[in-house]
Amino acid sequence: MPTVTVQPTGVSPADVLAVARGDAQVLLADSTVAAMAASRAIVDGIERAGRPVYGVSTGFGALANTSIAPERRSELQHALIRSHAAGVGAPMPREVVRAMMLLRARSLALGHSGVRPVVAQALVDLLNHDITPWVPEHGSLGASGDLAPLAHCAMVLLGEGWVLDKSGARHDGGEALRRAGLRPLELAAKEGLALINGTDGMLGMLLLAIHDAAHLFTMADVTAALGIEAMLGSDRPFRPELHSIRPHPGQAVSAANIHRLLQSSSIMDSHRDDLAHAVQDAYSMRCAPQVAGAARDTLSFAESVAGRELVSVVDNPVVLPDGRVESTGNFHGAPLGFAADFLAIAAAEVGAIAERRVDRLLDVCRSRELPAFLSPDPGVNSGLMIAQYTAAGIVAENRRLASPASVDSVPTSGMQEDHVSMGWAAARKLRTVLDNLTSLLAVELLAAVRGLQLRAPLTPSPAGRAAVETVARFAGEPGPDIFLAPAMEAARAVVAGRDLRAAIESEVGPLA
Template identity: 60%
Template sequence: LVAQAMLDLINHDIVPVVPEYGSLGASGDLAPLAHAALALLGEGDVHLDGALRPAVEALAEAGITPIELAEKEGLAVTNGTDGILGMLCLAVDDTRRLLGQADMVAAMTVEGLLATDAPFAADLQALRPQPGQAVCAANLRAMLAGSPIVASHAAPSDDPRVQDAYSIRCTPSVHGAARDTLDHVRRVVDHELASAIDNPMVLPDGRVASCGNFHGAPLGFAADFLSIAVAELGSIAERRTDRMLDRARSHGLPPFLADEVGVDSGLMIGHYTAAAMVSENRRLAAPASVDSLPTSGMQEDHVSMAWLAARKLRRVVDNVRRILAVEYVCAARAIELRAPLEPAAATGVALATLREHIGGVGPDRFLAPELAAAEQLLLDGRPDDAVRAAGVELA
């Protein structure tokens, strides 16, 4: 009955109003989960069709009868890590997509900077058998396969540079480490999804036993670890973006990728935006799970703060998507400024997808809507779909 009532709310797009604060990640997410459960009883407030409504009215319009909780059910819907786990599940799925997009955009930057794909060679990567690193390098090779831009300076006689900067050359190491972190976090999530986490437990033999399964430490540690990894995706993306905008390090690109140098500011302010979010992410990556404040008359004398860890992780993920959107816009313009050289088939498709929504090189214009459009493309997975349709499946 309780599970069906929850499904009824979901199927009718009725969303309980849950305060942002109220959980310490131990004794479960008591207050937030209680607010969610109120809607099942026809109490509290909900969002429906973009409006704030009393739950009793929304349920009546949807033809849903409020339920009455029986023994143990009230405890079951409030005592546990379900709120933390839900946020972490969403972050895991978002990060999975971001990792492929980070590789895709980094490959475009390789072309935009006239960098080399040589460090991504499979035999070099195999010398350090970190799983995520191998996946990232394979993605970069696939994106750059057959690139006329890369081929234009592949011979030593065509390029006096010995090697590219770390933000290019070490992309598989950094992106790969984030992938391996995600794999660890996914395992923690899978275990938690299979867990009984309220207290006390009613066991098959009839025992009612007190336990501590509600403590959010496993999820808090995982959320904090993933925050660090995702923040680094944004950090290295910002460094690649900065190189494209600096004429001293971009190997022939105009300052800030401006159309009229000395008059236009180009994409300079876009980089400001990315740098600001990288700085915020560094603060958000500081672990919440090392904190604890005793409550409940010192009975609950050690708490996980996992709710806070999961909340800030969601913000880090959103910030990194925006940072990648800035790099995407800059890399696309940098590639176009390398004409008549052409990009690889896969990077060309990613560029063309962006150009369906955002104009190319030209005089300064209102930049915010273009960055927002690039962010929305990444959120919707449109470039991923286009690259896949072109025959490149990013892991």
């Protein structure tokens, strides 16, 4: 089993994926333990000196001016966790919770939180024993970070709260610790606050979404090329010299992908020199690289934001090496909220233009002599008519989800936290948009393959042949109507998976 080692410099995006989805084991580097111990010594010194410091000897939020007696400071930390574990709703997916716990351990490991190494080790123990806290979907405003979701994780460290099993059932957190041979954690001053003050939930979701979006944007180029080929489109708009004069990097990448995918096709050759053929294809065909490319550039921006956040100290207050403990606003999730919202907008448009190509493929007046709704016997049979309805409904939902969450601040905590990021909500809806994009590309894959099959005896490109072979296994050949829902589910799996992409790349070379 692979192992991820948490260093004082943090972890990488690949580390997060390995732990969240690959169940990698986690270790704390010796240098990480030393960094946390040095930071904790500063907090212990402050306690002995009796200095008033937020979160160490005071209450929280609007209660920041309330002094806490030394003998009640451990109680304060436990009470903080219990009161902040106030989420409601369905549980977050296991992969999100695992990413969040690793990232919180990473944050503590940076050595600016003033916690004992045993606190970070307790999070690592949950990961390594496959204990997943039950984290409700609602509760975080991305204000002082993801307070409620992280508090639900911390509850399990205390031997309380709930855990989620792989069947989706909920169990007692204390019992889960006992079965794993783990002991509940007794928190010292500041440690409860350090467990919940940060952007780890929204960052974890953003990192998972970035990984998924990178693959889906490539698959969007694939399904676009298949649809263009089936509609007897032109490959001329995708030539590199036409994109070098508008030098957006993502656009050049998508154009190069589509151009390569359309080569060595007798379908394309059949009309290449036909003077009666359309001089210009519709925007949904001709402008595919401009839309998908802009989405790629938005993805690059999100990657840069997530990369910076991975090396950021997002706790509050922070413990500095010179002994100062300073309040900051680094927990505010605006950078991540903006990035998630921007990426959701981009992904929604990649899906919207794909649906327009589907509609064109199904329309007998615009598909260049393909039968209505891609049925050889339209009338008795409806072909893919209702698959396009489904796609249209998903596009409409994505438009609603593309409305930014990060502009929707609601003040809290007696106006102490009077502007919040809504980054958690932005990241959650981004995941839904990407899941919807998978469905939209699946519909385009089905429609494009049907179109290619109906162009026989002309043979498609190598990419088209690979797609036809893959889809025919579960959708068959053009003919009488079939039960479409299973075929659409199978097409979703093909789009989300890597097998079709690998088969195409074995023929045409790597796609970016």
